[in-house]
Amino acid sequence: MKLTERVHVIGGGGLGYGISSDYDCNVYALCAGEHTVIVDAGSGIEPERLFARLDEDGLPHDNIRTLLLTHAHADHSGGAAIWKERFGVEVVAAQATAKMVGAGDEIGTSLAAARASGTYPPWYRLAPCPADRIVSAGETLRFGDLTLTAVAAPGHSFDMVTYYCPELKALFSADAVFAEGRLAVIATPDFSIDQYRGTIASLARLDVRQLFPGHGTALTSGGWRVIEAADRRFRLGEPPLSIV
Template identity: 75%
Template sequence: MRLTERVCVIGGGGLGYGLSSYYDCNVYALDAGSEIVVVDAGSGIEPERLFRRLEEDGLPENKVSKLLLTHAHADHAGGAAAWKRRYGVEVAASAATADMVASGDEIRTSLAAARASGTYPPSYRLVPCPVDRIARAGETVAAGDLTLQVVAAPGHSFDMVCYYCPELKALFAGDAVFAEGKLAVLGTPDFSMGDYRATIAALAGLDVRELYPGHGPALAVGGNEAIAAAERRFRRGEPPLSIV
């Protein structure tokens, strides 16, 4: 589903667009001209539904070149191996995400606990996937005629990064911030409210028009306002609004 001239959402589950597996995060395809960049991989459950969306949105498979992961939670990274197997993509992630995804670490990604609580099917497993590039905060990923700046964004998880495209004023936010200034507050060991507060303050300093979160609706305009709403609640000492 095309959101803007450059950005399509090709996946999203129970907390998103309902385009693919219930267990998927929002999965975005960024048209960078000579190549297509996918942001987050989904869960890896029924990945062919994501692949079909590329064709339906008129995105040539032979241009799919990069997969950028925001963090290692299974709904975002569990499908990385399927993307690599199908398209031979270059997978990029933070160093911490890369370690967990490459090893299929179900403890540090909180998958084992989530599966035990019924969040995921009993048979679901995190399929390991090698990561080709470490996305370090402050570095830039070149993609066709666009660039994507890596922004450290711990809080929801310690390994989170966002990707900011200055040419589009677009933030691919993962689970850092959502429409209406909502956050994703968890009780998992990798969650930190203190880190979350610092991340939202840092994101508020970016010039964000388009906001592409990991769940819920994307915003083609008004991204700054959503981030500012989250930042105001922290400044006032109010508890954040959470999507979960």
């Protein structure tokens, strides 16, 4: 589904666009000339539904060269090995994310706990996938005529980064912030409301017009408003609104 001239959403499950497995986050394809960047991998469940969206949107498979992982939660990283096998993508992740995904660490990623609670089916496992490139917070990556800067965004998970594209004034916000200024407040060991507060304050300083979150719907204008709304609730001492 084409959202803007440069960004397509090719996946999204029960908390998103409902166009792929219920267990998927929103999966985006960013078109930078002849280089297509995939942002997050989905869960790896029913991956052919994601690949079919590429064809429906006319996105050439030969252009798919990079997979950016925002964090290691399975709905975002579980499909990385499949993308790598299918397209030979360069997998890019922050150090902590790379360590967990590379090892298939179901404790560190909170998958074991999520599976036990019924969030994932009992047969589901995290397929290990080594990262090809480690990205650091503040580092800028160039793809064709676009750049993406990794912005540290701990809170929902300790390892999360978001990606900001200054040319498009676009933020791929992963599970940091969503439409209506909602957050993803969860009860897992890697969650920290104090870190979340700092992350939202940091993101509020960016010039965000387009917001592409890991769940829910994207905003093609006025993205800064929802970040400001979340930041305002923190500053006023009000509990955040959550998508879960």
